[in-house]
Amino acid sequence: MSVSISKAILHILDPSLGMPVLSENLMSFNDQMREYTEKHILKCYNDADLKKTRFISEVGLFKGLVKEYANTDDFMKFSRAITEFFFKLIAENPDVRPCDLLFVQANVFNKDYMIILKLNYKKGYIHFTKQEEGTKNIIIEQPCALPAASQKIDEFIFVDTNSMEVFVKEKKCQVYNEPCYYISKHLLECREEKPDKEKVKIITQTTDKIIKEFYDDDIMMKTRVKNIIRENVEESLKFNVEEISEQVFDDHEIKKAYTEEIKMKGIKEPEVKVNFNYANKIKTKQKIVTDEGIEINIPYEIISNKDKVEFINNPDGTISIVLKNIDSIIDK
Template identity: 80%
Template sequence: MSVSISRAILHILDPSLGVPVLSENLMSFNEEMREYTEKHILKCFNDSDLKKTKFINEDGFFLKLINEYRDNSEFKKFTNEVSEFFYKTISENPDIKPCDLLFVQANVFNKDYMVILKLNYKKGYIHFTKQEEGTKNIIIEQPCALPSATQKIDECIFVDINTLEVFVKEKKCQVYNEPSYYISKYLLECKEEKPDKEKVKIITDTTDKIIKEYYDDDMLMKTKVKNIIRENVEDSLNINVAEISEQVFEDHEIKKVYDEEIKMKGLKEPEVKVNFNYANKIKTKQKIVTDEGIEINIPYELISDKNKVEFITNPNGTISIVLKNIDNIIDK
């Protein structure tokens, strides 16, 4: 089994109730509930938006609690104190979604984790029977429905109990009058990391902007950037921003503009690390769509190979795409 649950508890953090409803007993699992929990743990663990981060405050609230838990194994005490903190933050900041917190101590792929699943409330609908001069069936809104087994969970935390490695998936919310990744900043007191998707988008959007401004929106240059990203990720799970700047932009001044804009958008390190889950999401093909709706998918490693693909600019300004040395064509 890739997930083995030791114990779990559920706490209700609905500000409309006025107080958190903290369970006094651990959850007991039937087959359906165990399957629901295991599925969500696996989906969260394999989610491309799960970020690895690290504790930066040795005297931080959460780090103290997890260290105490490692010493005394008081599971309910740990979950109660974290839930109280969450409830206070939710109550004071309406942009944060109310939720149930599901705490699970589990072994995931042979490592012991404290898992916190933030089950944000969603609107659902149920039938309801009224007696009004006879039976009347109606549909009513259920404002505190939990995510189904097939839905993604928006926010979660995994802490390796032995190494204290910490992983988090979170939403940026308006908290205490500023937008922030509030779980990292206020609860975990960890380094605030951008999601891998956002980091890659900063790189591609910035290169696209520079290519449009200085190189007449050259498509082959854009493709080259994406190919460098793909190769970097496949080789080392790192995207070398300096390598993109060096290989794509020849002019020193343009390189300088690119580097400064990347740093201004929050990527100050020369390399951007991405997790394995997101690496599997990196596209391997360039999709080209013409103004008449013709779509062509070309592997990145072939798009600059003139023995396979050639882009020809015609005297009238139109572009011809020539596919070469094709052994076989399959109708799909």
Template identity: 35%
Template sequence: MVVIEKAILHILDVNESNEVFSDDLLEMNEATAEFLIKHVEKTISSQDAKKGSFYGNSEFKVMLDGYIGGEMEFIDFSRQVAGALYKVLTTAEAVSSTDLLICDARIDETRYLVIFKCNNHQGYVHQINVDENGKVSTELVNNYAILPGLTQKIDEFVFINCETMEILSKSRKYNVDGNSIYLIPELFLECAQNPSPAETIKEINKAVKKVTEAYCQDEVAAVTAVKNFIAENMEKDAVLDPVAVGREVFQDNPSMAADYNHAIETAGFSEPVEVNQEATLKKMKKHKLSTDTGIEITIPTDYFENTDFVEFFKEEDGSMSITLKNIQNIINR
């Protein structure tokens, strides 16, 4: 359950060198509460988000400690946060105008500081004009400050557990002095980050493909084995261990297993990561294949090893054939 205790909106327009800091909290009417709660629920379970922890010399943590310790009010604290982010944004190239939402919230009874950096999007809205004679006309107006809708994603966000100081964040890379960096964790929060669940799964598949290609093995079969292993383990546990994946997939070839482990460790993805069980299972239970002839097939992962439903054949000329079996009905979609 999500409860928004306090929320405020500040506007950071770096391109126009303009900061608009609010002096009042957002009125928590039904529409505002729905907007904030929906986005909190959507983003906190994002598989693209990374866990992290503050560096010992983090200036942001000093500000946060002061607020939590009662040394300053929420509005003053939020203005300091907005000012710190604005200062950091001015050092980067090609930065969008931003609406900054800062919330003091409770999520399942745990207190969080939530920061939504909503990069403004371009969109069209209608405008009604009435002249001095009462004549009504309508027009389309290009609006450059459109906030994400309830079904859209927040571009960048931060959740800080006010009890443990654990950080969960999603950030984009920006060019600063010729270097591409994650601006929010590195310059704004000043914190270390662990790989996200989505990054970890992507790196696992990348390492598996690299190893199977090097040993001239069946890449499709190996990636399918990865999905099967992850899906089976997600039924029991929300923790994904990349090393255990390699141990299972390459259990019959110690050399391949060793090369996989080396690839994972070199990339910095060897540590277990906590994932969203429901979202991960949904992805792992299906396997999408794209052929060089333009055909795309989505097959339940369980069926890859069941020749009663699908079978792969290697032809003499090196090409492949796929046979789908026991089909009772086909529906056009």
């Protein structure tokens, strides 16, 4: 079994009630509830936006509570303290979405985790029966509906209770008049990390901008960058920004401009690490769209192979794409 739940508790954080509704008992699981929770845990565990972070301080609130829980096993106390902190954030910052917090102690793929699922409220609709000179059935809005088992959860925390590693998915919100990854900053007191998808997007967009500015928007150079990222991520779940600059650009001033813009956009470390979940989602094909709407998907590993694909710059300024040595064509 990939997920084994040992205990769980649900607390309600609806700000319209004026205070959190704290459960006084652990959850009892029927088959339906267990399936709902396990499905969400697995989806969260495999989420491409999950990012690893680390505590800034050894004496922060959250880390202290996790350590205390590891020593005392007081699940109720831990969950209540976190819920009260979260409720204060929600009450004082309208940008943070109201929710229920589901705390789960579980073993996931043979590792013990404290899991906090922030079940953000969604609008739903239910039927309602009114008695007005007879029975009248109507549809009413339910503003505090929880995510369905088939939906993704927007925000959650996994803490490895043995290694104290922290994994989080979160939204950037306006909290105390500052846009930030508020769970990392205010609750976990961890280093604020950009999601892997955002880091790769920043690097590819910055590279595209430099190529457009200095190399006449050379499509082969853009493809080369994406191929370097893909190959390194497949091999080691990381890639080096300076190596991309060295391998792609041939002018010192262009390399300098590229590096400075990457740093200005918030990526200061030379090596970017990518989690396994996101690595599996990195594109393996280059999509090319012509001005007439023709779309061609070419695998990165062959796009620079002139025995398979050739881009020809014609004297009149147009481009010809030649596909070579094709064994068969399939209609899809």
